[in-house]
Amino acid sequence: MSEYKSGSNLEKVLKAGHFALTGECGPPKGANVEHLKEKLQHLKGMVDAVNITDNQTAVVRLASWAACTIMIQEGMEPNFQMVCRDRNRLAIQSDILGVYAMGVRNMLCLSGDHQRFGNHPEAKNVYDIDSIQLISLVKKMRDEGKFMNGEDIDVPPKLFIGAASNPFADPFEFRVYRLKLKIEAGADFIQTQCIYNIKKFREFMKRAVDMGLHERCYILAGITPLKSVGMARYMASAVPGMDVPDELIKRLKGAGKGKVAEEGIKIAVEQIQEMKEIEGVAGVHLMAIEWEHRVPEIVKMAGLYPRPKV
Amino acid sequence: MIVAEAKPIKEILEMINGLKRVLVVGCKGCVTVCNVGGAKEVAILASAIRIAGKKHHNEVEVGEMTLERQCDPEFIEELKDIINDYEGIISLACGVGPQFISERYPEVKVFPGVNTKFIGGAVEHGIWSERCAGCGTCIIHLFEGMCPIARCSKSLLHGPCGGSSNGKCEISPEVECIWDKIVKKKMENGRLEDLLTLKPPKDWRSARDGGPRKSVREELVI
């Protein structure tokens, strides 16, 4: 057990050299546990861990930590996402201990979308620390067994530390350096923002590999299947840093009425297969938000089923 | 300087509703520079209040005065002889002014005529932009002379976040991403390694988070 940092399923799969697969699930806008469990059932056995988002896009939803606990009760492995937007260092450390105590073993450290985007824009801004300081903090708690202030933690949380990377945000030249910084801070694995411009992503990965980053950290490429032409257009124009090539939108349009979703699935499967071939990519993070029921076919078509048992 | 914005006249009229004699007091400091509380603006507000009084058959006598500053008791003292002639005072200074007036003349009703916004400077005639959050521990030299605490929407010390796009912040295309500028300047000046070191979490005690602040110059206190 001591060979592992956390002993999570995701860590074991990656360490054993398998091409990992993670999924994502957004908690409900209320306490609708049944609906959450339904969505999770589609992902069971299809992925190595499932991310649970934390008040995504600054919209209030069931707490990530609570959804993670429900997941564990369902016999699945969560990846607990925490944003820096809504809590200060006291709440952060407290929540880290809390989720670990409830069985969580993977954590993704994020800054979080600004609350101006969300449904409570009047809220007070926290951002006591940033995502990189959060990564350092979790590492300190895990490896040194100490709180941020240097005091001892009685039972330290052994978490597999994750971070996000957006290869296409500006300034582009700096993105790989920021990735390096997250790894220096202690990130064990990275999930990128969803990728559509594979060519540009290859450039990014080449630089990451040149810097040896893939040897210090497991990089998972983000994939989001496109459900419709409208969705592709929205991603292209409204999401910061998102790069959706025109050929992709044309291809979706060309699929014909009623067949666009199928084409979107096909494209996602092709993308996963391309990712398998890119040096430095250790797996894929599949974000099929509100489309969880299509995940099983994507995983199977991509030849990634059954998931390895380590 | 402290940048403030005029309160809507409607709001001010509601505040002083029922009063027959008010004094509008301006300040020759920051609010004069950002054109909301100087002698000119005092005259404009006074005129507007009188016109409103005339319109609603509710005549209000409005006095006008502009002090050197409203953040020093010696100038607040200058109101001593006239303050009792009025039922209410509208201060056009930053948040300090109405409070100093209120402390010195507790029996008088004091109303703020402006909304104090931020510490900033003029970027163009008529446009002021925030530069400083008053965090109490200035580290702009680490960021090529730019402050990420005040100018990054998330006060990141290791920016930019994934929402930076075309040099703009994710919250609005009108807000620049200061981290985009910091990174570019570091790259131009060959100092990129500065950004690859880990900075410890900020000690917010010196900021407002630590409680209301006081600054004492021992060598000046008698």
Place this chain on the structure above:
Amino acid sequence: MQDFKPKIIAFYCSNCASSAATIASKMKLYMSSDIKLINIPCTGRLEVLHLLKPFEQGADAVYIMGCQEDSCQYMNGILKLKKRVDHVKKILEQIGIEPQRIEVFSLYAGKGQDFISIADRIINSVKELGPAF
């Protein structure tokens, strides 16, 4: 309101507007005595306070005549004035006074007729609005 005699203040600049006024009088066109004319070097010289004071003293309307935007003798006097008029309109609205009671017009130096027709338009408009106070 047949017997309502509006009190109107008209500021006009010494350049284009003045020229137009001169032409108007040469054409023997005359203005109503309801309007009090005030000559100023340039409309840009008018501050927000100058535009409010007439209302403070009971005016029913104020209007300003200046140069065309691209031929202001002082470059951008008329542009500055137009911004100030927009600001005064907002103030008037907040007080409960119709913002149409203040207007600005750009005149052509040679069009004497406009000097008079604008005056007539304002008078009719104000008569319809009624007294400001």
